[in-house]
Amino acid sequence: MANILVVDDEHGIRDLLSEILNDEGHTVELAENAAQARAARQAARPDLVLLDIWMPDTDGVTLLKEWRGTGLLTMPVIMMSGHATIDTAVEATRIGAQSFLEKPITLQKLLKAVDQALTREGAAARKSAEVDEPVTAVASAELTVEAVMTGGQTMPTVLDLSPQGLQTFELDKPLRDARDAFEKAYFEFHLAKEGGSMTRVAERTGLERTHLYRKLKQLGVDLARGRRGGA
Numbered sequence: 001m002a003n004i005l006v007v008d009d010e011h012g013i014r015d016l017l018s019e020i021l022n023d024e025g026h027t028v029e030l031a032e033n034a035a036q037a038r039a040a041r042q043a044a045r046p047d048l049v050l051l052d053i054w055m056p057d058t059d060g061v062t063l064l065k066e067w068r069g070t071g072l073l074t075m076p077v078i079m080m081s082g083h084a085t086i087d088t089a090v091e092a093t094r095i096g097a098q099s100f101l102e103k104p105i106t107l108q109k110l111l112k113a114v115d116q117a118l119t120r121e122g123a124a125a126r127k128s129a130e131v132d133e134p135v136t137a138v139a140s141a142e143l144t145v146e147a148v149m150t151g152g153q154t155m156p157t158v159l160d161l162s163p164q165g166l167q168t169f170e171l172d173k174p175l176r177d178a179r180d181a182f183e184k185a186y187f188e189f190h191l192a193k194e195g196g197s198m199t200r201v202a203e204r205t206g207l208e209r210t211h212l213y214r215k216l217k218q219l220g221v222d223l224a225r226g227r228r229g230g231a
Helices: 011-023 034-043 060-069 086-095 107-129 145-149 175-193 198-205 209-219 223-230
Strands: 003-007 027-031 048-052 077-081 099-102
Touching (some): 003 011, 011 027, 027 034, 048 060, 048 107, 060 077, 077 086, 099 107, 107 198, 198 209
Parallel strands (some): 003 048, 048 077, 077 099
C-alpha cells in the first residue's frame, strides 16, 4: 500500500479522507497548511499527495508550482477544491497535477482517482526500471485493486451452496438461526474478497458503515480474519 499525504485546512475533510484511506490499507500523513506540507514532503517522500487549493497561508496551486520549480514534484498530486474554477483546474493540471477532485468528494471518485494515480506511478516506475531488460510477461487483464488483492484470480460472484461447495447450511434450524448463519457467511465472503476493507464492503453490500459494524459484531464476524484472508 501507499504513503499518502493529505493537505487540507479543514479538520473534518482531513479526518474523513484519513479514515477512508487508512481503511484501504494506506499510510496517511496529514497537513493543515502549506508549511506543514513542506515539512512532511521533506521528512519522507509520499507516494501520492491530495492537495487542497484554497488554504490560508499558501494556496495549493502556488505550492504545486514551488515543488515543480525546486524539483520536488516527484510524486503524483491530486488537487481538491469546492470553489475552484475550470481555469484553476486547467492551470493545476498544466503545472503537473495528475487530476482534480471537486468537493464534496464522493467515496467512489476518491478511490478511483487514488487507484489510477498509484497505478500510473507504479507503471512509470516499472517502465523506467525495465528499459534495458527483456519483457518476461504481459498482463492479460486490467490491473485493479481486486486483482492485486487476489493475486490475479477472479473471485466468484455467487457462493456455491452445494455439498461440494464452499459453505453448507442446516435448513432444519429455526429461520432466525438459519438467516444469521447465511448472513455471517455472506459478510465473511465479502470481507475476504475486499481484503478486509470495511469501506468497500459497505459499498458492495449497500449498508452504511456504522450499521455494517453493528451487524458484523452482532453476527460474531472476525474482522481480523477478513484482513488476513485478503493479505
